[in-house]
Amino acid sequence: MEEHGTTQPGDGTTLVPGPGSAFRRTLLRRMLPAVAAAGLGITGIAGVAHGAAGGPQRTAAADFPTWGTRWVVHADADTRSPAVGMVNASAPGKDRITADYQVDTGRRVCEGSSCSSYMAHLTGPVSGFLTVVAVAIPQDRLPGIPVQGAPPPQPGVSRQEMLARAATWLTADNGAQVSYSQAKVWKDGYRQDCSGYVSMALRLPTPGTNTVGLATDRGLTRPVPLGELKGGDLLIDATGDNNRHVVIFEKWNDAAHSSYTAFEQRGGHGTDHRSLTYGLPGGDAEFTPYRPVAFSD
Template structure:
């Protein structure tokens, strides 16, 4: 939540664009009914859903749209802490626990939007089946129970899958051609529509999420505020922004929490900074504390770096900084998100 602004010139960026609106086509009630009625029995017999991909793709399909919602909050909890969950699933018929792997599923319909977070109101990061139904198959490593059901015809689901391909982001399970309302054999994370921190998360994925706020306000940066939350449920201040990029529970922890909670970060040396690491000034009050996301060094001498930040009187920015470097603001210390696993 904590912030102070400065006057460094902003860097030029290439923001990610928002995807085009989805279209609709007639749906085949017979296809959806048969698929969702027959397959549970097939799965019980030990035949994989993926083996019936040809049957699904050869049927009449439709496009779909998931219901969006605007996140609202009357009171903000600035000191929320992350809650993890086990990345394991129980092997069917064995009673044993095994490590979950990314699962592959067929899709149906066209123009399904992939979102930055597990919220259909969050920025778009890509699209599935852009021009024809069943063009893409998705892989997912976990899913989130959003608590808000999205429907297309007789198919409904409150779950959003975290995709590892062909686009990284979150997709409504309604878009997946399966008989269930959730992905079978894929771990469920958290609830209430908010993604939970994941061990071994991708630095690139974090930076991609950070970049979405540069254009999320109808092509402009998300405005700064210590009191308001954005459409994805995160506070519009520096620590809320970093919480969003890391996938921490909304509305986000505060700057002190980002620096002191060892379930979120650990200290490191300036010379060890990598893309996605943080530089944090956790001293003082909400008018002086600040956090930025390190992206890259600007030169071999490490005299400056490029960072993402949410700053007062401006909003989301991507620019050159020297916080924490010799000659810069010495109050800033480097930290590494533990989700990166190194």
Template sequence: MYEHSGTHPADSTTPADRTGGGGTGGGRSPLRRTVLRRVLPAVAAAGIGVAGFAGFAHGSTGGPAAAGTKLSRDTATTSATTSALGSARTARAADAGSIRQTAAAADFPTWGTRWAVHATADVDSPSVGMINKTAPGQDRITADYQVDTGRKVCEGSACSTFMAHLTGPVTGFLSVVAVDIPQDRLPGVPVQGGGGHPQPGGSRQEALNRAATWLTADNGAQVPYSQAKVWKDGYRQDCSGYASMALGLPTPGTNTVGLATDRKLTRPVSLAELKPGDLLIDAAGDNNNRHVVIFEKWNNDAHSSYTAFEQRGGHGTDHRTLTYGLPGGDAEFKPYRPVTFGD
């Protein structure tokens, strides 16, 4: 009996809707974005009333509602607009130099209050902590990589699809709009995980290369299997999360049913048509027996077995010989071609 390591618990119902939210960047200029993201924190720090600035405290999904998000702040109302703006200009100059000096160390200033740090590279994932610029030790964050989620988050005129993986002061994922920089992504910080929407004409070899990274990603060992946990690149550690990672689909990954039925992602092919990077999927049953593997190559001219990448229960990431979907093998597996390959 073949081991079907299953997928996310959502597989027990219908495919999860993981399409990214919208959001409008509009014609907002870099200058206006810089002013808002640098001056407003300084104004708040000086004690000026912030009732007119509500909505700059926490990441929110894009779209028409994003610009109008109203979230509370804890700053008291006092005085001195002219003095505050003068201080803000001084702070802007100092911060600009600081960013240039610290970008190589992935260290950046934060801005605003009440920024949620999320468990995964998804603004809808659970919060694991908060960032508050005014709290001790939280005026700067350190990030080791960032993920392009393909889902825009906006606060005022500042928008970004990127979420940074923080190593301090809180570990987790933070929207880049919470960072006091004029860019929409962290300069000098590597982008990992291939989050965002699949791009037409994606390379089969790139997908296989990404699949291979999980064989040694856990300090030289394979990524452990889990239907509940996500790996540090933001993808679920089950079979469909793994396949989503290899294909560069949005984090935390589409479930097995979605990989088989969403024609924006895959289309059925015959066994004879299988090429490197194609999928073999068993989408029947529940989350305990659904499974997906990534085809790499035929092992012989008779096509009696093939080599595939797989994320399986009780083991984790694997690269081995399989017969799923072949005559004499498990007939519930069907071959599918990711549309990202363009053929």
């Protein structure tokens, strides 16, 4: 069944993409972020748990689009294992797949400039394992899907770690900030909106909780007085008379507490690090201060 196989030089990995140019694959990877993310069913995978070290943690499968033709589905998470079926056997991109976990095989599969070492465990339309290269997403692994053998992410253990993680998105897009989107997910699997950004900084499970969850889940945060804000605390507008929003407090700008510096993922700009007055007298009164429970103080 592997009639279009090629071999990746030097690593012994067999590729089984269908007909289609490398240019087309690269173009898809560049043009499909919004389309692919729209097909992921973000709300359906928001509660996905992460696999424990002993094996995959079964969850409801998430749905993804594919591209190309004649991608072989294998019996095991190894491209050299027997074929058990095929995706897009009759037409390019005909089949969508559902997957409940993925495996980092350590063996890179490439088609054109797109590569991945991950294989997804399919629950449909065929049961088995498929290279993630066949999935029409811009990432090298499936966003929001647990990785077998990976330890579950834990909330950031220190304020310094959280602020350092928040700063990474300022230059993550080839030196530029990560763009804002409520539908897309970034390469690390987190949603590119304000609550997805905060979830990333806290190392919460991908693709991230929502703004209301950050304010109401006492397993994540607790209210604190405004004057007690410290670096890594949050200011959250969870009522949304205008728009629901959350920012990460870094430091007060002066002794009078008239403004503060914060990390923010905002519409029309993306990741930002700037002075704000949300929640302060004379500022947006809908914002309330909260402290992540991961911090011991």
